[in-house]
Amino acid sequence: MRFATWEAEGRVQAGVVEAAGLHALPDGRSILDLVRAGLPAALEAGAAALDRPAVPLESVRLLPPLTPPTVRDFVAFEEHVEGMVLPSGETVPPEWYQAPTFYFTNPYALIGAHDDVAVPPGSQRFDFELEVAVVVGRDGASLTPETAREHVFGYTIFNDWSARDLQFREMAVKLGPAKGKDSATTLGPWLVTADELEPYRDADGFLALDMRVSVNGEQLGQDLLSNMGWPFEELISYASRGTEVRAGDVLGSGTCGNGGCLAELWGRHGAAAPPPLRPGDVVEMTVEGLGTIRNRVVEGLDLPPVAPARPRSRARMRAS
Template sequence: MKLVSYRERERDAWRAGLLREGKVKDIAHAYPGAPSTVLGLLEEWANWLPALQTAYEVQDGWDLEHVELGSPLPRPASFRDFYAFEAHVKTARAKRGLPIVPEWYHFPVFYFSNAAAFTGTQANIRRPKATEWLDYELEIACVIGKAGVNIPVERAEEHIAGYCILNDWSARDIQREEVKVGLGPAKGKDFATSMGPWLVTPEELADVRITGEKGSRYDLEMVARINGREYSKGNFKDIHYTFAEMIARASEDCSLYPGDVIGSGTVGTGCILELGTEQYAWLVPGDVVELEVERLGVLRNTICE
């Protein structure tokens, strides 16, 4: 099942829809009493999931090309971004002449970012005035659909409503200066995060699931293209920490709620910082950035001033 936040006109409020066969079905219209937003659905996820999984008449929906898609959660309840791909951590730290710190292998680490700055596919991303080193980051996000605290790893996947592509845009020159202070990233990250194009529920990925003692990985190829040129290529199965481990860590002595977003961190080679600017220039206005993940779709954005 694929959930979207959509609207017909720019000034309209975002509404929850089901995407099937290229058509978007308005959930509140199709299911009397259903919430009109994706966040509202997630807050009652156990009640509405069985109904949403039943068949409906596709021909009654909007054609996908006739609506605008936002982030599946236009304003998440919160946003934690982890640092879970070892290849990315090694390369990014090596660029600064640093090894991976031993603590990285002890527990999954995350930072909080700006949940009020989410955009969806096809949105323009404004380059911050103070940056010349604008970068993309190829990631996957999971969205929480069930509240919990001190969630054990073996039960953590019960709290996942679905998965999306995530682009954690980064102003690398600003970020470089901030981390010298020992805090951050802050202004280097808070201007935009793109997520979408839709929320894919876990049963859609069952045949590519790789189960393990500490949660699932998925055999999903991940690709980034800039202006049609392939920059990055990786696979979600190579992640060091699973989303189950991330959820367990995030929920230690802290409640998670429906609508919380958890990012995986960047896949290996999944940003210009790793690739090097000798052959891969920083992003500039006019660049079209496409992140594609098998089964999850294509997240496409254009850089502007």
């Protein structure tokens, strides 16, 4: 089943997506409410919504399917890491193979499947990232990968918009990414329940979904989700290691390889080609079984430059 959240005539609703359009839940619940109720209860509520009149999809603005309490983004594709480190002459760091690395990103910066996305203030190297996200369906702590599969509610497309110049500056301080990543993340177009994607699972337990991205109609990247270094169950298990994950948490796969972002192509070509995203560019991503998101880049805010640090003081005591 596919669950969506949308806005029409100033009213936000949640419900089920099918061929005829959108069917609102009868009781005003959100998709996060459904996720927290558990997959069986959510499917039952979705089936009841199908008895209600359909709203044409083209008549609404799709919002992110849910409002997650946290958003983690992993870096689970070896080919992406390889392309990113090529300009420095390095290879994939051995630490990448030891455990699935992630960072926390901004849950307040989520945008819908067809919303405009603004260039972050001060950035000249704006980029996209083609990813898939898993949505956790049950609370849990220190989960095994086997148990983690029971905690999967569903999947959605995840575009981690990235200001590469800001990102690389702040990561040189051995921290981050932060402002290079927190301006916008597209989530959508809807949340597809896990049972719908089981036919795509390969013999190794990965979801073999075709992933494609184009800019202004020109395809720049294509990969299979099954090229991840770890399946989603391993990512959930690692995220919960020594702590907990909760229903509604979103975990991104990280950028796929073979052109899943511009920075990887820059690393392989040795130059900024294709060029960074500019206002007016349209980025479209399609993932098999999950749908299509399409966002237009627009001008961002023109803010004053950030003040540099003051020269450090060596004083150890207050002046008397």
